[in-house]
Amino acid sequence: MTPLTNNPMKTLHLSQHTPYLEDLLCSELSCMMTSTYVLKPFDGRTLDFLDALSKSILADKTYNRRPEIAALGFWLRKSQLTKMFQEQEHLLNDPQYKVAPLGKVFHICPANVDTMFIYSMVVALLMGNRNVLRISKRMDAPHVLGLFEKLNLLISTQKFTLFKDYINIVSYDHNEDISTYLSSASNVRLIWGGDSTIKTFQSFGKAARTKDIVFADRISIMILNAESVLSCEGKAWQELLRNFYNDAYTFDQMGCSSPQSIYFLGSPKGCELARKKISCGLEEFLLNEYENDISSLASLKLNRMVDDALNGNILTHTGNNLFRLLELSESGDSSSLHGCGGGYFYYRDCEEIAELEVLKVPKVQTISYFGLSEDSKRHLEDLAFGEGIDRIVKVGHALSFHYIWDGYNLFQELCRKVFIER
Amino acid sequence: MKVDDLLNVPQYSMFQADKDKMMLELMKTLHDHHLVNSLGYKEIFNRVFKSEVNFNSINDLPFLPVSAFKNHKLLSVEDGDVFKVLTSSGTTGQSVSKIYLDKDTARLQSVALSKIIAHVVGPSRLPMLIIDSKAVYENKSSFSARGAGILGIAPFGKDHTYVLNENFEPDEKVLENFLEKYNGQRIFIFGFTFMVWQFLQKANFGKKYDLSNAILMHSGGWKKLVEMAVDNQTFKQRLEDKFNLLHIYNYYGMVEQVGSVFMENKNGYLHAPNFADVIIRNPIDFSVQPIGEPGLIQVLSVLPKSYPGHSLLTEDIGVLEGIDDSREGWKGKYFKILGRAKKAELRGCSDTFNK
Numbered sequence: 056m057t058p059l060t061n062n063p064m065k066t067l068h069l070s071q072h073t074p075y076l077e078d079l080l081c082s083e084l085s086c087m088m089t090s091t092y093v094l095k096p097f098d099g100r101t102l103d104f105l106d107a108l109s110k111s112i113l114a115d116k117t118y119n120r121r122p123e124i125a126a127l128g129f130w131l132r133k134s135q136l137t138k139m140f141q142e143q144e145h146l147l148n149d150p151q152y153k154v155a156p157l158g159k160v161f162h163i164c165p166a167n168v169d170t171m172f173i174y175s176m177v178v179a180l181l182m183g184n185r186n187v188l189r190i191s192k193r194m195d196a197p198h199v200l201g202l203f204e205k206l207n208l209l210i211s212t213q214k215f216t217l218f219k220d221y222i223n224i225v226s227y228d229h230n231e232d233i234s235t236y237l238s239s240a241s242n243v244r245l246i247w248g249g250d251s252t253i254k255t256f257q258s259f260g261k262a263a264r265t266k267d268i269v270f271a272d273r274i275s276i277m278i279l280n281a282e283s284v285l286s287c288e289g290k291a292w293q294e295l296l297r298n299f300y301n302d303a304y305t306f307d308q309m310g311c312s313s314p315q316s317i318y319f320l321g322s323p324k325g326c327e328l329a330r331k332k333i334s335c336g337l338e339e340f341l342l343n344e345y346e347n348d349i350s351s352l353a354s355l356k357l358n359r360m361v362d363d364a365l366n367g368n369i370l371t372h373t374g375n376n377l378f379r380l381l382e383l384s385e386s387g388d389s390s391s392l393h394g395c396g397g398g399y400f401y402y403r404d405c406e407e408i409a410e411l412e413v414l415k416v417p418k419v420q421t422i423s424y425f426g427l428s429e430d431s432k433r434h435l436e437d438l439a440f441g442e443g444i445d446r447i448v449k450v451g452h453a454l455s456f457h458y459i460w461d462g463y464n465l466f467q468e469l470c471r472k473v474f475i476e477r
Numbered sequence: 478m479k480v481d482d483l484l485n486v487p488q489y490s491m492f493q494a495d496k497d498k499m500m501l502e503l504m505k506t507l508h509d510h511h512l513v514n515s516l517g518y519k520e521i522f523n524r525v526f527k528s529e530v531n532f533n534s535i536n537d538l539p540f541l542p543v544s545a546f547k548n549h550k551l552l553s554v555e556d557g558d559v560f561k562v563l564t565s566s567g568t569t570g571q572s573v574s575k576i577y578l579d580k581d582t583a584r585l586q587s588v589a590l591s592k593i594i595a596h597v598v599g600p601s602r603l604p605m606l607i608i609d610s611k612a613v614y615e616n617k618s619s620f621s622a623r624g625a626g627i628l629g630i631a632p633f634g635k636d637h638t639y640v641l642n643e644n645f646e647p648d649e650k651v652l653e654n655f656l657e658k659y660n661g662q663r664i665f666i667f668g669f670t671f672m673v674w675q676f677l678q679k680a681n682f683g684k685k686y687d688l689s690n691a692i693l694m695h696s697g698g699w700k701k702l703v704e705m706a707v708d709n710q711t712f713k714q715r716l717e718d719k720f721n722l723l724h725i726y727n728y729y730g731m732v733e734q735v736g737s738v739f740m741e742n743k744n745g746y747l748h749a750p751n752f753a754d755v756i757i758r759n760p761i762d763f764s765v766q767p768i769g770e771p772g773l774i775q776v777l778s779v780l781p782k783s784y785p786g787h788s789l790l791t792e793d794i795g796v797l798e799g800i801d802d803s804r805e806g807w808k809g810k811y812f813k814i815l816g817r818a819k820k821a822e823l824r825g826c827s828d829t830f831n832k
Contacts, residue, residue: 307823342761350773351820353760354792357525357542364524365517365549371524375762396823 080236084223086185087240092156094183094221096147096470097140101181104215106133111205121198123170123305123454130456131177139181139458143466152472156183157266158242160469163256165248166191169306170199171270172247174456178465179245180221187237190226235259243268243469249311268468270311270461273420274390277302277314277400277450278411278435281321281329283426295425296340298451299333302423304345305454308396312421312446312453316389316401317380318411320431326404334374341377341398352376352397359395368392369401390416390443408434414444420461421446423453479503480779483752484588488596489807491751493800496809500754501535503779504787508538511785514553518785521545536756536765540775540790543733546574552784554579559783563625565732574733579783586735587632589780593738593750594633597726598692604659605634606652606691608668608677610641623669625732626697634665640676647680656686663690669697670727674707678715688720696728700817709745729814734789736780739812746798746811753778755812757797758790771796771815792818 080087094101112118112128119125129135140147147154160179164172176186194200203224210218227233238244238261246253249272257267277299287295303313319326353376360381363369368387374380376398383389383403390413392401405411408431414422415438422435422444435447445462448455458465480503491499511518518541526539545551552559558579565574578586607627614624631637638655642648655664666688668677673695693716702712709727716722727741739747739755749755756775757766766772774795781787795814803811 309823348819349760350792350794350818353758353763353773354542354544354790354818355820355823357790358544358548360525361521361542361545362548364521367520369524376760 080233084187084225085220086159086187086223092158092183092185093217094156094180096154096156096182097136097143098183100215100217101183102133102136104209104218105131105136105177105180107209107215108205109133111209112202115201115205117201118198122301124198124202126455127170127173127202130174136181139466146467146470149472150477152474154182155471155473156185157469157471158184159240160184160186160243160245161237161241162186162188163244163246163248163252164188164190164194165252166193169247169310170202171310171456172245173202174458175245175247175460175465176222178458179243179469182466182470184243184469185220186222187241188222188224189234189237190224192226192228194226231259235261238262238265241265246270266468268463268465272393272418273311273445273461274316274393274418275312275314275421275423275453276389276414276419277317277453278408278422278424278427279317279319279329279333279450280424280426280428280431281319281325284329284333285325287426292336295450296336298425298449299337300340300344301451302453303400304341304398307347308394308398308400310454314400314421314423314453315393316383316403318389319402319404320406320408320427321404322406323404330373330380330402334378334380337378338375345377345398347397349376355395355397356399359399363387388413390414390419408438411435411438414438415441416443419443419445421448421453423448423450425450480585480752481588483779484585484592486751488592488750489748489809492808493810496751496754497535500777500779501532504535504538504777505532507779507782507787508532510782511553511787515551515785517549517551518553535754535777538777538788540758540788541785542790543574543731543792546576546733546784546786547572550575550577551786552577554783563732563735576732576735576786577784578735582735582781582783585780585782589736589750589752590629590738591633593728593740594630594694597694597724597740598633598665599663602633602635603663603665603692604636604655605631605638606655606664606666607631607637607639608641608666608672608695609639610643610645611639612641612643612645623672623697626669627667630667630694634667641672645676647676647682649680649682649684652682652686653684656688661690663692664688666691666693668693668695670695670699670712671697671701673716674702674705674712678712678719686720688716688722691720691722692724692726693722694726694728696730699814703816709741713745731776731789731791734776734778734781734786736778737776739776742803742807742811743805744803746803746813748803748807748811749809751809752780755795755797755810757795757812760818763790766797768797768799773818774812774814794818 109128109131112124162172162176176188179186206222209215238259243266244256246256246267246269253269253271306313319329356376356379367384369381370384372379372381378398381401383401389401389403438444439447483499521541522539532538559577560580560583561578563576609627638651640647640652713725716725729739729747730737737753739749742748754777757772758775759766759772771794774791774793776791777788793814794816795812797810797812800810801808
């Protein structure tokens with residue numbers, strides 16, 4: 056065991072089952088031992104704490120090249136939080152019930168560079184819950200570790216010492232005993248990391264009333280109106296390229312909300328020209344912006360193209376190894392195909408939104424669009440009335456966190472409603 | 478020109494321009510053959526490569542990624558004609574490549590290997606010292622790679638003597654007896670690069686042995702040695718210092734492409750034989766890189782007829798060092814390996830609980 060400190064980020068060295076496991080965990084994780092909940096929903100102290108975190112993030116120049124962290128910093132500003140508070144009016148001021156925390160929330164965080172779990176932790180904290188975050192031992196992204204350091208620093212100050220009992224971050228190797236204990240001792244498990252992680256955790260025991268909020272594997276789609284792409288010029292064009300890049304390349308196209316397939320909407324000729332224009336634009340843009348091991352990308356993509364060719368998913372392709380466009384075959388299913396990432400996009404041309412019926416399945420999460428008419432947007436909304444499509448956003452906002460995510464309003468999900476008869 | 482003719486011309490004797498012409502004809506024939514006989518190859522060609530039929534140079538041929546043989550069964554003969562199946566090395570849990578050889582392709586492979594080995598070892602079979610243990614054939618997990626590798630080379634030597642005992646420890650007595658028996662004669666040493674380093678270079682022998690009459694051939698990759706910060710130059714220098722071992726030949730090849738054996742020349746560069754070649758490709762658009770520009774290594778061989786492995790893109794990164802002008806007079810292209818494309822996959826959301 057590492058020595059006790061006041062810091063929320065801990066590394067537990069528990070390789071084997073120990074009969075004292077629960078005692079050890081309880082003594083290490085202050086979230087687990089205290090029972091008085093002092094923070095009210097949107098408590099002033101929480102807002103101060105998060106605002107301080109926001110300032111510390113925004114002041115950090117090392118995040119200049121990480122737009123997703125900067126976005127987190129902006130999202131945590133007091134003005135933003137206050138706006139969210141106002142939007143929860145219906146929830147917090149309903150005369151029929153009073154809102155209370157659910158209690159202890161066990162966050163299972165992904166091992167990649169994704170930072171979405173910070174947002175869900177903040178929502179849980181804003182509702183007054185205590186949070187234990189499990190971070191994979193493999194998680195070594197410096198920008199995420201940097202965030203933990205900032206949290207440590209804040210909590211070590213006199214003013215925010217209270218949050219010691221509200222945020223614990225632990226890192227341990229795959230260990231069923233620890234995971235089972237934390238599962239059964241928590242009121243909520245918030246599971247990022249997709250289908251296999253969800254399955255693994257659901258196989259561990261939990262208390263009967265422990266609630267699971269799961270973020271499963273999803274597929275996201277981009278729709279580009281060909282005419283709008285063709286008429287886009289100058290600053291707006293640069294902005295479109297930047298937005299495309301942010302959505303698709305920030306997490307190497309491996310975030311659940313990053314587009315896997317692109318639909319070009321328009322006449323066959325228009326679609327073809329739009330594809331050429333966007334390819335040219337992006338290839339140049341990526342050459343300067345996208346830092347990745349290009350040899351690995353090249354191998355990954357060639358391998359995947361061969362797989363897709365032999366599985367009959369694709370007909371042909373264009374582009375280069377920074378931006379590759381693969382034409383879907385008749386049988387290639389855009390609602391389930393997930394490419395190898397790093398700029399590997401399936402595409403299909405369509406003349407009307409109605410041709411996107413295939414997307415009405417639970418697997419589809421985000422549809423990001425560019426240049427759609429009001430009419431087309433309405434059609435899109437109609438498509439979402441069914442089992443699939445949880446988010447419809449503009450290109451550039453695919454990864455932007457909103458507390459309404461994956462079909463949940465997380466503020467609602469992370470509280471209890473206490474019925475009080477009047 | 479037939480494949481056998483290319484094999485029989487003295488190795489490293491062909492100027493690149495002549496070789497290009499001959500290879501192009503043979504490669505076109507192979508391409509057509511695989512198009513007709515391997516549905517998989519045809520699908521890949523039609524969907525991944527531009528369906529051009531006129532190849533003006535070997536640069537225009539399609540190339541399959543080496544991993545294609547891991548995920549798909551690709552062959553251009555009837556199942557009944559498969560004579561032997563080669564498998565690549567792979568750690569537990571990883572899928573392995575399966576390469577299907579018929580009798581003819583297997584024969585060509587063996588002839589090709591003999592031509593290259595004869596070029597450095599000489600035409601007669603020499604007494605052969607193997608830096609490994611006989612136990613390598615018993616261990617199923619390591620057999621496919623090392624065992625098969627040794628068995629492939631063994632026919633080019635005689636009196637095969639394994640320096641390691643059953644427990645994979647160097648047996649000094651065996652070494653001593655072998656060297657006494659062939660005192661002053663030329664001998665042939667073979668081993669995998671890491672094994673040679675670990676069990677010959679680093680072995681604690683009681684006496685000093687002179688291997689100045691020996692020719693060492695080794696292969697199997699540098700990954701482990703790179704981790705130990707040992708490069709080719711260090712490797713050679715230390716063996717020279719310790720055993721006066723002067724004739725050391727590394728070679729680069731892969732189970733996925735029979736015939737591609739790129740032997741190290743005197744200057745430490747890897748050299749293409751007559752019947753195989755190398756093209757360095759720009760990782761951004763797969764265009765051909767000029768001399769001096771690093772890229773992904775494509776390997777070509779005129780041998781693979783029973784399966785479509787005549788043109789493959791590896792995941793290794795290399796750089797072409799020259800053509801027809803190597804210092805010892807070998808003709809054709811020579812290159813060097815710089816490393817390997819690192820990432821096997823990009824990590825996504827669904828990535829929490831893999832151990």
